[in-house]
Amino acid sequence: MKIKQFLLTAAVAVVGMTAGAQNLATGEWAYQLDGTPAKAGQATTDHLFVREVYTDQGLTIDDKVTFDQGDTKVVWLWLDDDEIYSNAKVQALTPVPYNLAGDLYNEITYNSFQCDLYLPENMTLLSMEDEETGDELACAPGDRLPRSSQFYYEQYGTKTIDGKKYKAYKLLCANTQNYGCHFSATTAGAYKAKGALKKDDAPLLGLYLHCDGASTYIGEMPNMIIANLEFGFREAFTAIPQWDPNDYRFVYGRGGDNKTQRFQYYHRVRLFGNGSYELTEAPTISYSVSASSVTIKATGKGDVTLMIDGDRVDNPYTIERGEKSVTVLATATAHEQGKELSDVASMSILVPALPGTSSDNVLTVSAPVLAETGKDFDLPVALENGTPISALQCDVYLPDGFSLQQEGASLVAERAAQSHSISVRPIEGGLYRVLIASPQSEVFVGSEGNLFVLHLHVDDQTPEGDYNVMLGNIVLADAGADTYFAPDVDATVMVKNYARGDANGDGSVNVGDYVTAANYIMELNPDPFVFSAADVDQNGTIDVGDLVGIINIVLGDNTMHAGSQEQEAEIEMWGNLAISEDMQSASFKINMENNIPVTAWQMDLTMPPGWKLVNAQVDSRTRSHVLTINDLGGDKYRLLGYSTVNDNIAAGEGSVLRLETQCDTTAWPMMLVDNIVVAESNMTTHAVHRFLVGGGFVSVDEMTSHARVYAQGDNIVVETPVDTPVEIIMTNGMCRTLQAQAGTNVYPAGKGIHIVRVAGQVTKLKI
Numbered sequence: 001m002k003i004k005q006f007l008l009t010a011a012v013a014v015v016g017m018t019a020g021a022q023n024l025a026t027g028e029w030a031y032q033l034d035g036t037p038a039k040a041g042q043a044t045t046d047h048l049f050v051r052e053v054y055t056d057q058g059l060t061i062d063d064k065v066t067f068d069q070g071d072t073k074v075v076w077l078w079l080d081d082d083e084i085y086s087n088a089k090v091q092a093l094t095p096v097p098y099n100l101a102g103d104l105y106n107e108i109t110y111n112s113f114q115c116d117l118y119l120p121e122n123m124t125l126l127s128m129e130d131e132e133t134g135d136e137l138a139c140a141p142g143d144r145l146p147r148s149s150q151f152y153y154e155q156y157g158t159k160t161i162d163g164k165k166y167k168a169y170k171l172l173c174a175n176t177q178n179y180g181c182h183f184s185a186t187t188a189g190a191y192k193a194k195g196a197l198k199k200d201d202a203p204l205l206g207l208y209l210h211c212d213g214a215s216t217y218i219g220e221m222p223n224m225i226i227a228n229l230e231f232g233f234r235e236a237f238t239a240i241p242q243w244d245p246n247d248y249r250f251v252y253g254r255g256g257d258n259k260t261q262r263f264q265y266y267h268r269v270r271l272f273g274n275g276s277y278e279l280t281e282a283p284t285i286s287y288s289v290s291a292s293s294v295t296i297k298a299t300g301k302g303d304v305t306l307m308i309d310g311d312r313v314d315n316p317y318t319i320e321r322g323e324k325s326v327t328v329l330a331t332a333t334a335h336e337q338g339k340e341l342s343d344v345a346s347m348s349i350l351v352p353a354l355p356g357t358s359s360d361n362v363l364t365v366s367a368p369v370l371a372e373t374g375k376d377f378d379l380p381v382a383l384e385n386g387t388p389i390s391a392l393q394c395d396v397y398l399p400d401g402f403s404l405q406q407e408g409a410s411l412v413a414e415r416a417a418q419s420h421s422i423s424v425r426p427i428e429g430g431l432y433r434v435l436i437a438s439p440q441s442e443v444f445v446g447s448e449g450n451l452f453v454l455h456l457h458v459d460d461q462t463p464e465g466d467y468n469v470m471l472g473n474i475v476l477a478d479a480g481a482d483t484y485f486a487p488d489v490d491a492t493v494m495v496k497n498y499a500r501g502d503a504n505g506d507g508s509v510n511v512g513d514y515v516t517a518a519n520y521i522m523e524l525n526p527d528p529f530v531f532s533a534a535d536v537d538q539n540g541t542i543d544v545g546d547l548v549g550i551i552n553i554v555l556g557d558n559t560m561h562a563g564s565q566e567q568e569a570e571i572e573m574w575g576n577l578a579i580s581e582d583m584q585s586a587s588f589k590i591n592m593e594n595n596i597p598v599t600a601w602q603m604d605l606t607m608p609p610g611w612k613l614v615n616a617q618v619d620s621r622t623r624s625h626v627l628t629i630n631d632l633g634g635d636k637y638r639l640l641g642y643s644t645v646n647d648n649i650a651a652g653e654g655s656v657l658r659l660e661t662q663c664d665t666t667a668w669p670m671m672l673v674d675n676i677v678v679a680e681s682n683m684t685t686h687a688v689h690r691f692l693v694g695g696g697f698v699s700v701d702e703m704t705s706h707a708r709v710y711a712q713g714d715n716i717v718v719e720t721p722v723d724t725p726v727e728i729i730m731t732n733g734m735c736r737t738l739q740a741q742a743g744t745n746v747y748p749a750g751k752g753i754h755i756v757r758v759a760g761q762v763t764k765l766k767i
Helices: 188-194 511-521 544-554
Strands: 021-023 027-029 042-044 047-051 064-066 072-080 112-120 123-125 139-141 149-161 164-175 205-211 220-232 249-252 267-272 284-289 293-299 303-308 311-313 317-320 324-336 339-351 361-364 369-372 376-385 391-397 402-411 421-428 431-437 450-458 465-477 483-486 489-496 571-579 585-594 600-606 612-618 626-633 636-642 652-662 672-679 685-688 691-694 708-712 715-720 724-729 735-740 743-748 753-758 761-766
Touching: 047 220, 047 267, 112 123, 112 149, 123 164, 139 149, 164 220, 284 324, 284 339, 293 303, 293 324, 293 339, 303 317, 361 465, 361 483, 361 489, 369 376, 369 450, 376 465, 376 489, 402 421, 402 431, 431 450, 511 544, 511 636, 544 600, 544 636, 544 672, 571 672, 571 685, 571 761, 585 672, 612 626, 612 636, 636 652, 672 691, 708 761, 715 724, 715 753, 724 743, 735 743
Parallel strands: 042 249, 064 267, 369 489, 571 691
Antiparallel strands: 021 027, 047 072, 072 205, 112 164, 112 220, 123 205, 139 205, 149 164, 220 249, 220 267, 284 293, 293 317, 303 311, 303 324, 324 339, 361 376, 376 450, 391 431, 391 465, 402 450, 421 431, 465 483, 465 489, 571 585, 585 652, 600 636, 600 672, 612 652, 626 636, 672 685, 708 715, 715 743, 724 735, 724 753, 753 761
């Protein structure tokens, strides 16, 4: 009966379903149905195990099952529950009657369990139809299973363990009656007559398992694994519990502190095929390419032979390189009971030409290239050509675990002419041909630099290590159709499973990683750089939020690098520009008002044409912070401020930066500050979308004149000794310019935050 619904009620003593594998070294954690961690339980070595045969004639060895080809058999689960009987606290529970006659239970054992069952791909948990009821059954009750118990199962996908893929099932066996039996006898009467059963007395239940004849193994198969096993029992059915309900739960596993359920190992059952040759799979043909030859090899079950273009050859067989195609045929044969059983595989292989000797026109790959398990990565390929080259073809050999992305390759715009195009097509397994050509025979731009990029992917099962991606059979042509052969190229790809925050890919997270991330933010192109590892909050961008996360990891606070999406907050920034009296220099203060503590920021500053940034420093609110500036060109600078220990800038208002510039008096000082991102110490980022700049070509004396600006009720008041323009930027972002007369000027404004600029002096008012 497949699982339809799990009920954790007083009538069915079961525990929450488990989920969430980590790995075999650390085990798996148990979780409740609502996703919360399972509560405290008692660790116990009680567990389910397997005995292959359950008959009156005897028992076979534990935890080993042998299947014939296409066999369906009952695999019996036995319950080892000796430990619960030796648990004094459990056995001290007050017995209560199990029936109206007052018969007592004299011992207590489990009455429900749940677990995950991992079966090899050629095994299936099979439903059988009950001839009497017509119900689908996946188990056979044993002598320890009460009649009031029900068994449920559900397949929930696949799971990879030790590099092998398994079918994953959830199993649940629970008692459906409030006064049902424990796992001791089929009925309460049997319990009374025989007493409690323990290990080796009888099986609990049998599972109907089917071994698919199309994929039967010869000899040992991958193990069957019983994982995440939890037991439940009822507390002698008393109306008033003698224990806290959490103490009813017993967990299969060792170690830990008995406060959090953690499974430290799996219970493995060895599975075997019937040991006879049944060729159900075609042999495998593989080949490798060296500088001078191609080696072809066939492997399989039974006697394997290899044929090349119809001629039988040695296995393995080596062919000298020279561009041609060969047909490979492999046959695997076995002899059993006078029968000859065979299976055949074939494929065509392109044997690439010998590498050329030209030193004037060569492809190169910068090594090593960093890649991450389960991720996409790019492999740039450069062309150094002493001769003007118009077209190129090469073959790309990918190692196992590597594949092309949907867009297999792309041209680098700086080197390709407008009419150039690139195509990639598969030739045979792991081998692709790249062709770059121009219908107008235009030549590539320049004589060096990246020409095209291969877009590759590493499977998530690919082990860490160094791999070679080879470019061979390289042929180049010039505009006159003369051809040139280039030597093969071996590109080393270092595949790693990078830790979050390891921005430079050196295997650890330290000060070098936040320097690397900071350099990337500043567009300094650090190399090496691992984008996926530096993207700590995994939102697809690298900004100050990721830098804060890396610093947290370096400081040992791994709880504060989960990150969150960019948010809006009450953070405002504005600038005051003060130009010297001789109009040769200016001071630019950047202010921030933040209602929450923040720790880092980044922004872009674009200067007026002809102006130059000569000095920058943190101001009073950011004394403990590091300021980094990079000239992006075109009068644009990127500013990054952060603390190496993520010190906070407390909530408040005031200057965070002071910049000194040289002026060009022919340009109006329209400072532009944009792309502002502010980060909290928990990696939460906030974008500041509006930045106001006040100031102009006025003398210091004018800027420090006796003009006075203040709020009065819902009005803005400007007192000035001379006539002067007044610029008011209102809450809605609208700007209006007024002419103030000498004396007191009153302007209705309304509630909100307003920026007032008078004679180059900027005042921020809250009304």
